[in-house]
């Protein structure tokens with residue numbers, strides 16, 4: 001084993017799916033890209049990590065809601081560009097040719113082009129680490145999309161596309177809750 005830079009630790013830990021988070025400030029829809037996400041329990045809580053340097057942060061904290069959407073592999077370039085653009089003066093839905101659909105429980109929109117969208121309410125915030133704890137109120141899936149691959153940020157500007165899927169449900173049966 002060869003010692004490498006400590007900064008590279010996250011490149012081994014990070015690869016969850018990159019997500020698009022929508023918000024609505026009462027005037028305009030916005031989207032941001034987030035790669036720092038985490039599922040934390042079987043009760044519908046997830047965490048997104050962000051902070052006041054993003055326009056979306058203030059909107060999410062004020063409205064106490066957002067939608068977490070999962071782009072497929074064909075959306076990778078758009079997803080990176082969304083994460084390189086501020087929504088302060090830009091309508092990202094228009095600029096990136098995405099379709100906003102109404103959600104049921106929140107004002108923030110779904111993104112029609114994504115694999116799935118989760119309507120979420122903010123239930124907690126850990127300021128020190130920028131953890132916004134969300135409760136998922138509703139999930140919608142776009143079953144018509146052929147390309148089911150998600151993609152994962154390594155953290156250094158490279159991405160991993162989903163590959164083969166293997167099933168170990170039998171082995172994990174005792175730990176899987178009903179409905180999964």
Ligand SMILES: Cc1cc2nc3c(=O)[nH]c(=O)nc-3n(C[C@H](O)[C@H](O)[C@H](O)COP(=O)(O)O)c2cc1C
Nearest residue numbers: 032033034035036050054055056080083085086087
């Ligand atoms: C691949 C990628 C991943 C990103 N992940 C995060 C993240 O996890 N947390 C965060 O605060 N910003 C992240 N960003 C940056 C925001 O998406 C970016 O600052 C965006 O412009 C915010 O938009 P807004 O100011 O309109 O809210 C990421 C950007 C890219 C390109």
